Amino acid sequence: PDEFALVEERSCVNALVDSDGLQMLHLNAAAQNGYPYDDFHLLIGLFPALLHPNPENALAVGLGIGATPYGMLLDPRLRNVETVEICAGLGDLLAKLGDLGAHESRLLLEDPRLDLRAGDGRKRLLASNERYDIVTVGALRPQSGYSGNVYSVEFYELVASRLAPRGLFAQWVPTPRVLASVTQVFPYVATTVGPGPATFLVASNEPLPDNLADAGHRLRALPHGRLSAEQRASLDRFLQQARLTHVRSGEPPAATAESELNRDLRPRDEYFLN
Numbered sequence: 001p002d003e004f005a006l007v008e009e010r011s012c013v014n015a016l017v018d019s020d021g022l023q024m025l026h027l028n029a030a031a032q033n034g035y036p037y038d039d040f041h042l043l044i045g046l047f048p049a050l051l052h053p054n055p056e057n058a059l060a061v062g063l064g065i066g067a068t069p070y071g072m073l074l075d076p077r078l079r080n081v082e083t084v085e086i087c088a089g090l091g092d093l094l095a096k097l098g099d100l101g102a103h104e105s106r107l108l109l110e111d112p113r114l115d116l117r118a119g120d121g122r123k124r125l126l127a128s129n130e131r132y133d134i135v136t137v138g139a140l141r142p143q144s145g146y147s148g149n150v151y152s153v154e155f156y157e158l159v160a161s162r163l164a165p166r167g168l169f170a171q172w173v174p175t176p177r178v179l180a181s182v183t184q185v186f187p188y189v190a191t192t193v194g195p196g197p198a199t200f201l202v203a204s205n206e207p208l209p210d211n212l213a214d215a216g217h218r219l220r221a222l223p224h225g226r227l228s229a230e231q232r233a234s235l236d237r238f239l240q241q242a243r244l245t246h247v248r249s250g251e252p253p254a255a256t257a258e259s260e261l262n263r264d265l266r267p268r269d270e271y272f273l274n
Helices: 039-051 067-073 090-099 103-110 121-127 153-161 176-183 212-220 229-241
Strands: 004-008 013-019 022-027 030-035 057-061 080-085 114-118 132-137 163-172 188-193 199-204 245-249
Touching: 004 090, 013 090, 039 067, 039 132, 039 163, 039 199, 039 212, 039 229, 057 067, 057 121, 067 080, 067 103, 067 132, 080 121, 090 103, 103 114, 121 153, 153 163, 153 176, 176 188, 176 199, 176 245, 212 229
Parallel strands: 057 080, 057 132, 080 114, 132 163
Antiparallel strands: 004 013, 013 022, 022 030, 163 199, 188 199, 188 245
Protein backbone atom coordinates (compact mmCIF):
# COMPACT_ATOMS: atom_id res chain seq x y z
CA PRO A 1 0.00 0.00 0.00
CA ASP A 2 2.92 2.41 0.55
CA GLU A 3 4.20 1.84 -3.00
CA PHE A 4 1.07 1.29 -5.09
CA ALA A 5 -2.47 2.71 -5.22
CA LEU A 6 -5.20 1.75 -7.66
CA VAL A 7 -8.67 3.07 -8.51
CA GLU A 8 -10.64 1.22 -11.19
CA GLU A 9 -13.82 2.50 -12.80
CA ARG A 10 -15.61 1.98 -16.08
CA SER A 11 -13.38 4.32 -18.13
CA CYS A 12 -9.92 3.66 -16.75
CA VAL A 13 -7.68 1.71 -14.45
CA ASN A 14 -5.84 4.49 -12.59
CA ALA A 15 -2.67 3.65 -10.68
CA LEU A 16 0.04 5.46 -8.71
CA VAL A 17 3.35 3.63 -8.54
CA ASP A 18 6.29 4.74 -6.43
CA SER A 19 9.47 4.88 -8.51
CA ASP A 20 12.43 5.97 -6.39
CA GLY A 21 10.40 8.72 -4.73
CA LEU A 22 8.57 9.80 -7.91
CA GLN A 23 4.85 8.96 -7.85
CA MET A 24 4.14 7.93 -11.44
CA LEU A 25 0.59 7.98 -12.79
CA HIS A 26 -0.42 5.05 -15.00
CA LEU A 27 -3.68 5.09 -16.99
CA ASN A 28 -4.74 1.75 -18.44
CA ALA A 29 -1.18 0.48 -17.92
CA ALA A 30 0.46 3.38 -19.81
CA ALA A 31 2.82 5.58 -17.78
CA GLN A 32 1.93 9.28 -17.77
CA ASN A 33 3.53 12.13 -15.84
CA GLY A 34 4.43 12.07 -12.17
CA TYR A 35 4.63 13.89 -8.86
CA PRO A 36 6.47 16.07 -7.85
CA TYR A 37 5.13 18.21 -10.69
CA ASP A 38 7.64 18.98 -13.42
CA ASP A 39 7.98 22.47 -14.90
CA PHE A 40 6.73 21.50 -18.37
CA HIS A 41 3.32 20.20 -17.29
CA LEU A 42 2.89 23.12 -14.88
CA LEU A 43 3.68 25.62 -17.64
CA ILE A 44 1.00 24.33 -20.01
CA GLY A 45 -1.43 25.82 -17.48
CA LEU A 46 0.65 28.58 -15.89
CA PHE A 47 2.18 30.12 -19.04
CA PRO A 48 -1.10 31.14 -20.77
CA ALA A 49 -2.41 32.42 -17.43
CA LEU A 50 0.65 34.64 -16.99
CA LEU A 51 0.46 35.82 -20.61
CA HIS A 52 -3.21 36.80 -20.38
CA PRO A 53 -3.84 40.40 -19.23
CA ASN A 54 -6.82 39.49 -17.02
CA PRO A 55 -7.83 35.80 -16.93
CA GLU A 56 -10.89 34.85 -14.89
CA ASN A 57 -12.47 31.70 -16.34
CA ALA A 58 -10.53 28.65 -17.58
CA LEU A 59 -11.09 25.12 -18.79
CA ALA A 60 -8.62 22.25 -18.48
CA VAL A 61 -9.45 19.29 -20.69
CA GLY A 62 -7.87 16.55 -18.61
CA LEU A 63 -6.72 16.38 -14.98
CA GLY A 64 -3.91 13.84 -15.17
CA ILE A 65 -1.79 14.02 -12.05
CA GLY A 66 -3.02 17.60 -11.60
CA ALA A 67 -0.02 19.63 -12.76
CA THR A 68 -1.69 21.65 -15.55
CA PRO A 69 -4.79 22.84 -13.62
CA TYR A 70 -2.53 23.45 -10.63
CA GLY A 71 -0.39 25.66 -12.85
CA MET A 72 -3.45 27.73 -13.81
CA LEU A 73 -4.59 28.00 -10.20
CA LEU A 74 -1.25 29.49 -9.21
CA ASP A 75 -2.55 32.73 -10.75
CA PRO A 76 -4.90 34.32 -8.19
CA ARG A 77 -6.63 36.35 -10.92
CA LEU A 78 -8.40 33.21 -12.11
CA ARG A 79 -11.76 32.82 -10.40
CA ASN A 80 -12.76 29.45 -11.85
CA VAL A 81 -10.82 26.54 -13.36
CA GLU A 82 -13.22 23.95 -14.70
CA THR A 83 -11.40 20.65 -15.12
CA VAL A 84 -13.03 17.79 -17.02
CA GLU A 85 -11.41 14.34 -16.75
CA ILE A 86 -12.71 11.23 -18.48
CA CYS A 87 -10.94 8.92 -16.00
CA ALA A 88 -13.32 9.53 -13.12
CA GLY A 89 -11.17 7.77 -10.53
CA LEU A 90 -8.33 10.27 -10.75
CA GLY A 91 -9.90 12.55 -8.14
CA ASP A 92 -9.77 9.72 -5.60
CA LEU A 93 -6.24 8.86 -6.63
CA LEU A 94 -5.06 12.46 -6.17
CA ALA A 95 -6.69 12.49 -2.73
CA LYS A 96 -4.62 9.39 -1.95
CA LEU A 97 -1.55 11.21 -3.26
CA GLY A 98 -2.32 14.06 -0.84
CA ASP A 99 -2.56 11.55 2.01
CA LEU A 100 0.91 10.34 1.06
CA GLY A 101 2.23 13.88 1.66
CA ALA A 102 1.84 15.59 -1.71
CA HIS A 103 1.35 19.20 -0.62
CA GLU A 104 0.38 20.46 -4.09
CA SER A 105 -2.18 17.70 -4.60
CA ARG A 106 -3.93 18.68 -1.37
CA LEU A 107 -3.86 22.37 -2.32
CA LEU A 108 -5.29 21.56 -5.75
CA LEU A 109 -8.25 19.55 -4.46
CA GLU A 110 -8.96 22.02 -1.62
CA ASP A 111 -8.89 25.11 -3.87
CA PRO A 112 -12.47 26.45 -4.06
CA ARG A 113 -11.79 27.73 -7.58
CA LEU A 114 -11.34 24.17 -8.90
CA ASP A 115 -14.52 22.85 -10.53
CA LEU A 116 -13.64 19.16 -11.07
CA ARG A 117 -16.00 17.16 -13.27
CA ALA A 118 -15.93 13.57 -14.50
CA GLY A 119 -16.66 13.40 -18.19
CA ASP A 120 -15.49 14.07 -21.73
CA GLY A 121 -13.89 17.51 -22.13
CA ARG A 122 -14.77 17.78 -25.80
CA LYS A 123 -18.39 16.89 -25.05
CA ARG A 124 -18.39 19.62 -22.40
CA LEU A 125 -17.31 22.19 -25.00
CA LEU A 126 -20.01 20.96 -27.38
CA ALA A 127 -22.76 21.07 -24.77
CA SER A 128 -22.01 24.50 -23.28
CA ASN A 129 -21.94 28.03 -24.62
CA GLU A 130 -19.52 29.05 -21.85
CA ARG A 131 -16.67 31.30 -22.95
CA TYR A 132 -13.21 30.78 -21.48
CA ASP A 133 -10.19 33.05 -21.13
CA ILE A 134 -7.91 30.00 -21.18
CA VAL A 135 -8.38 26.48 -22.53
CA THR A 136 -5.71 23.81 -22.06
CA VAL A 137 -5.46 20.16 -23.04
CA GLY A 138 -3.44 17.66 -21.02
CA ALA A 139 -0.29 16.25 -22.61
CA LEU A 140 -1.86 13.14 -24.15
CA ARG A 141 0.25 10.86 -26.32
CA PRO A 142 -0.98 11.33 -29.89
CA GLN A 143 -0.93 7.56 -30.52
CA SER A 144 -3.18 6.80 -27.53
CA GLY A 145 -6.60 5.40 -28.36
CA TYR A 146 -9.08 8.19 -29.21
CA SER A 147 -6.45 10.90 -28.72
CA GLY A 148 -7.35 12.14 -32.20
CA ASN A 149 -10.41 13.75 -30.61
CA VAL A 150 -8.19 16.48 -29.10
CA TYR A 151 -5.69 16.82 -31.96
CA SER A 152 -8.07 17.37 -34.89
CA VAL A 153 -8.96 20.44 -36.95
CA GLU A 154 -12.59 20.04 -35.85
CA PHE A 155 -11.59 20.07 -32.18
CA TYR A 156 -9.55 23.24 -32.66
CA GLU A 157 -12.50 24.87 -34.41
CA LEU A 158 -14.63 24.03 -31.38
CA VAL A 159 -12.04 25.48 -28.98
CA ALA A 160 -11.74 28.66 -31.07
CA SER A 161 -15.50 29.13 -30.90
CA ARG A 162 -15.46 28.90 -27.09
CA LEU A 163 -12.66 31.39 -26.38
CA ALA A 164 -13.62 34.72 -24.83
CA PRO A 165 -12.13 37.90 -26.34
CA ARG A 166 -8.32 37.74 -25.97
CA GLY A 167 -8.71 34.10 -24.94
CA LEU A 168 -5.71 31.75 -25.17
CA PHE A 169 -5.44 28.07 -26.00
CA ALA A 170 -2.39 26.04 -24.86
CA GLN A 171 -1.34 22.50 -25.70
CA TRP A 172 1.71 20.26 -26.08
CA VAL A 173 3.01 19.97 -29.65
CA PRO A 174 3.88 16.26 -30.00
CA THR A 175 4.08 16.19 -33.83
CA PRO A 176 4.41 18.61 -36.77
CA ARG A 177 0.94 17.53 -37.90
CA VAL A 178 -0.58 18.77 -34.63
CA LEU A 179 0.97 22.19 -35.21
CA ALA A 180 -0.25 22.21 -38.84
CA SER A 181 -3.77 21.35 -37.66
CA VAL A 182 -3.77 24.17 -35.11
CA THR A 183 -2.54 26.72 -37.64
CA GLN A 184 -5.29 25.65 -40.01
CA VAL A 185 -7.76 27.17 -37.51
CA PHE A 186 -6.12 29.90 -35.43
CA PRO A 187 -4.72 33.05 -37.09
CA TYR A 188 -2.30 33.63 -34.20
CA VAL A 189 -0.10 30.74 -33.07
CA ALA A 190 3.27 30.71 -31.33
CA THR A 191 5.44 27.96 -29.89
CA THR A 192 8.00 27.87 -27.13
CA VAL A 193 10.43 25.13 -26.15
CA GLY A 194 10.97 23.75 -22.73
CA PRO A 195 11.92 23.41 -20.11
CA GLY A 196 13.62 20.42 -21.73
CA PRO A 197 13.25 19.43 -25.37
CA ALA A 198 9.43 19.40 -25.53
CA THR A 199 7.46 22.17 -27.23
CA PHE A 200 4.07 23.64 -26.39
CA LEU A 201 1.98 26.24 -28.17
CA VAL A 202 -0.31 29.14 -27.39
CA ALA A 203 -2.96 30.16 -29.92
CA SER A 204 -5.67 32.78 -30.13
CA ASN A 205 -8.25 34.36 -32.40
CA GLU A 206 -6.57 37.71 -31.69
CA PRO A 207 -2.96 38.96 -31.48
CA LEU A 208 -0.98 37.17 -28.78
CA PRO A 209 0.50 39.06 -25.84
CA ASP A 210 4.17 39.25 -26.72
CA ASN A 211 5.76 40.79 -23.64
CA LEU A 212 7.24 37.94 -21.64
CA ALA A 213 8.62 40.49 -19.17
CA ASP A 214 5.03 41.06 -18.02
CA ALA A 215 4.63 37.30 -17.52
CA GLY A 216 7.82 37.28 -15.47
CA HIS A 217 6.58 40.13 -13.28
CA ARG A 218 3.31 38.27 -12.69
CA LEU A 219 5.21 35.10 -11.75
CA ARG A 220 7.30 36.96 -9.20
CA ALA A 221 4.13 38.53 -7.77
CA LEU A 222 2.42 35.15 -7.19
CA PRO A 223 1.65 34.36 -3.55
CA HIS A 224 4.24 32.19 -1.82
CA GLY A 225 3.50 28.77 -0.38
CA ARG A 226 2.28 26.98 -3.51
CA LEU A 227 5.68 26.50 -5.17
CA SER A 228 8.99 25.51 -3.65
CA ALA A 229 11.69 28.15 -3.76
CA GLU A 230 13.64 25.95 -6.20
CA GLN A 231 10.74 25.53 -8.61
CA ARG A 232 9.82 29.21 -8.47
CA ALA A 233 13.43 30.06 -9.37
CA SER A 234 13.39 27.47 -12.16
CA LEU A 235 10.19 28.89 -13.67
CA ASP A 236 11.57 32.42 -13.40
CA ARG A 237 14.71 31.36 -15.31
CA PHE A 238 12.52 29.81 -17.99
CA LEU A 239 10.51 33.02 -18.47
CA GLN A 240 13.68 35.08 -18.66
CA GLN A 241 15.08 32.84 -21.40
CA ALA A 242 11.88 31.83 -23.24
CA ARG A 243 11.09 33.05 -26.72
CA LEU A 244 7.78 32.89 -28.57
CA THR A 245 8.26 31.67 -32.14
CA HIS A 246 5.32 32.94 -34.16
CA VAL A 247 4.03 30.35 -36.58
CA ARG A 248 1.17 32.59 -37.68
CA SER A 249 0.63 36.23 -36.96
CA GLY A 250 -2.49 37.80 -38.36
CA GLU A 251 -2.60 35.91 -41.65
CA PRO A 252 -5.68 33.91 -42.52
CA PRO A 253 -4.99 30.17 -42.03
CA ALA A 254 -3.48 28.73 -45.19
CA ALA A 255 -4.88 25.71 -46.97
CA THR A 256 -2.68 22.74 -46.09
CA ALA A 257 -2.45 19.35 -47.75
CA GLU A 258 -4.98 17.00 -46.20
CA SER A 259 -2.24 14.49 -45.40
CA GLU A 260 -0.64 17.09 -43.14
CA LEU A 261 -3.73 17.48 -40.94
CA ASN A 262 -5.52 15.48 -38.28
CA ARG A 263 -9.25 15.23 -38.92
CA ASP A 264 -11.94 13.66 -36.77
CA LEU A 265 -12.45 10.90 -39.32
CA ARG A 266 -8.77 10.74 -40.30
CA PRO A 267 -6.77 11.00 -37.05
CA ARG A 268 -3.49 10.26 -38.77
CA ASP A 269 -1.17 10.73 -35.79
CA GLU A 270 -3.25 8.27 -33.78
CA TYR A 271 -2.44 5.58 -36.36
CA PHE A 272 1.21 6.54 -37.01
CA LEU A 273 0.31 7.51 -40.58
CA ASN A 274 2.60 9.73 -42.64
